[in-house]
Amino acid sequence: MPLQALPGFRDFFPEEFALRAHIFDAMRRVARRYGFEEYDGPPLEALELYTDKSGDEIIGQLYSFADKGGRDVALRPEMTPTLARMVAERANGLKKPIRWFSIPQLFRYERQQRGRLREHFQLNCDLIGEPGPLGDAEVIALAVDVMRALGLTATDVRVRLSDRRLLAVLLEEAGIGTARQALAFQALDKLGRSEYGPRRKALHEAGATDDAIAALESLPSITTWADLETRFPAAAGAGAPLRRTMDALDAMGLGDFVDLDLTIVRGLAYYTGTVFELFDAQRSLRAICGGGRYDNLLDRIGGVDLPALGFGMGDVVLGELLKERGVAPKAPASAEVFLVTATPEDRPAVLKLAHELRDSGIRVEYSLADDKIGKQMKLADARGARMAVVVGPDERARGAVVLKDLRTGAQQEVSMETLADAVRNLMGQGR
RNA sequence: GUGGUUGUAGCUCAAUCGGUUAGAGCGCCGGACUGUGGCUCCGGAGGUUGCGGGUUCAAGUCCCGUCAGCCACCCCA
Numbered sequence: 001m002p003l004q005a006l007p008g009f010r011d012f013f014p015e016e017f018a019l020r021a022h023i024f025d026a027m028r029r030v031a032r033r034y035g036f037e038e039y040d041g042p043p044l045e046a047l048e049l050y051t052d053k054s055g056d057e058i059i060g061q062l063y064s065f066a067d068k069g070g071r072d073v074a075l076r077p078e079m080t081p082t083l084a085r086m087v088a089e090r091a092n093g094l095k096k097p098i099r100w101f102s103i104p105q106l107f108r109y110e111r112q113q114r115g116r117l118r119e120h121f122q123l124n125c126d127l128i129g130e131p132g133p134l135g136d137a138e139v140i141a142l143a144v145d146v147m148r149a150l151g152l153t154a155t156d157v158r159v160r161l162s163d164r165r166l167l168a169v170l171l172e173e174a175g176i177g178t179a180r181q182a183l184a185f186q187a188l189d190k191l192g193r194s195e196y197g198p199r200r201k202a203l204h205e206a207g208a209t210d211d212a213i214a215a216l217e218s219l220p221s222i223t224t225w226a227d228l229e230t231r232f233p234a235a236a237g238a239g240a241p242l243r244r245t246m247d248a249l250d251a252m253g254l255g256d257f258v259d260l261d262l263t264i265v266r267g268l269a270y271y272t273g274t275v276f277e278l279f280d281a282q283r284s285l286r287a288i289c290g291g292g293r294y295d296n297l298l299d300r301i302g303g304v305d306l307p308a309l310g311f312g313m314g315d316v317v318l319g320e321l322l323k324e325r326g327v328a329p330k331a332p333a334s335a336e337v338f339l340v341t342a343t344p345e346d347r348p349a350v351l352k353l354a355h356e357l358r359d360s361g362i363r364v365e366y367s368l369a370d371d372k373i374g375k376q377m378k379l380a381d382a383r384g385a386r387m388a389v390v391v392g393p394d395e396r397a398r399g400a401v402v403l404k405d406l407r408t409g410a411q412q413e414v415s416m417e418t419l420a421d422a423v424r425n426l427m428g429q430g431r
Numbered sequence: 432g433u434g435g436u437u438g439u440a441g442c443u444c445a446a447u448c449g450g451u452u453a454g455a456g457c458g459c460c461g462g463a464c465u466g467u468g469g470c471u472c473c474g475g476a477g478g479u480u481g482c483g484g485g486u487u488c489a490a491g492u493c494c495c496g497u498c499a500g501c502c503a504c505c506c507c508a
Contacts, residue, residue, distance in 0.1 A: 004499085007498095061507090077508055080508090108507090110432090110507090116508095120508080195505095267506075267507050290507090340467080342467095372466090372467095373468095374467065374468075375468095377467050377468040382468085388468075393466095394466085402466090402467090404468090409467095
């Protein structure tokens with residue numbers, strides 16, 4: 001066996017490529033529907049773009065090396081620094097809010113697992129220059145609509161939504177101040193999992209009281225505004241932006257997808273407000289999508305002080321979910337019409353007709369060898385062709401061919417001049 | 432990076448206690464059905480049992496290493 005693809009990298013055979021194209025297509029269609037414009041940047045960047053000011057979380061698993069000129073470079077692990085640079089370059093000339101999206105291939109060097117490779121494609125949508133909660137709703141709605149465009153419903157996929165501004169106040173009220181906030185965020189993220197134990201201990205050692213820890217542990221049980229206002233009457237004000245975001249999603253008719261979930265904090269340190277993740281409803285896969293508001297990041301990276309928010313949605317977990325839910329596309333028929341020669345003398349007519357059909361946009365194939373009709377028909381069938389056109393001497397003498405519907409088996413004689421029309425006519429039926 | 436677990440045709444799997452030439456279904460290729468596909472029948476190709484070492488008269492099977500997949504951790508784009 002020849003060399004395989006590197007660990008964590010994928011070969012896309014036609015069937016897999018069909019799934020990828022299906023996902024990309026839904027992403028593009030929906031993003032454009034929201035008025036987002038597509039952009040891209042280089043897949044290889046200077047290492048310092050990531051080590052400098054970006055979140056330290058990523059640099060440990062950068063896919064980096066020295067190029068032949070001795071430059072330290074890295075395959076991009078995320079799109080945000082590139083986006084920040086590009087926006088900063090033209091910030092003055094761009095009408096706000098900026099709505100941009102991209103589907104970059106991203107890389108990271110780490111041990112692969114299911115749903116987590118060394119390479120993936122990720123839809124990135126960012127809304128820049130809008131501080132208000134309607135912007136948050138807009139971006140979350142976009143993510144949800146990609147799910148819907150792919151045939152997923154509120155019983156397949158859930159949005160878990162929180163807000164760091166609200167969390168900070170809640171923790172403060174519970175007796176966990178800003179000094180211990182990072183620890184508390186980590187603990188919150190791990191709550192209910194086996195790794196929570198050590199975080200709890202760390203919190204305790206950092207001086208958090210038993211009451212404060214108990215309050216933190218009760219946050220997952222808060223799933224409605226009523227719960228929140230009952231438990232933290234004084235903190236409800238800090239939840240106002242989040243509430244307006246959720247109200248907007250309700251008004252759009254997408255409320256069914258959304259759960260208030262105070263355990264969502266996101267790993268990246270730069271989030272400053274709304275944070276959200278999309279999961280499969282059964283929670284058996286990793287996150288499909290994650291994002292939030294990062295109002296200070298553009299200033300830090302690009303030197304342009306603009307509020308912003310966005311999300312990343314990877315193709316790997318999403319593809320697995322589509323297969324699991326049975327909404328992945330079947331590989332499309334490679335040819336719609338298959339032309340068959342009865343004798344070698346029919347070849348020129350087949351070539352002419354095939355080319356005319358192709359010119360009119362129909363997917364056409366024909367046997368390249370002078371096989372017997374039966375064998376050519378077998379190939380037509382294997383290709384999934386909707387119909388076959390048999391070109392033989394008898395009909396050809398009359399300027400006609402036989403058009404056969406491979407689904408019903410019915411066939412009719414059609415003049416060569418009207419073949420394209422007859423084909424289109426037949427394709428219009430059924431489907 | 433750490434720990435656990437699994438590796439047999441393209442795919443899904445079989446092979447007694449360590450015992451002849453590692454099998455089957457599907458798929459693929461070819462043929463029969465002689466101007467018409469699906470069905471059926473016949474034939475064929477395809478394996479260094481992931482790779483390397485060790486134990487043994489004998490290894491797909493036991494041991495060690497390694498690589499790869501999966502799971503958990505780290506981390507989570």
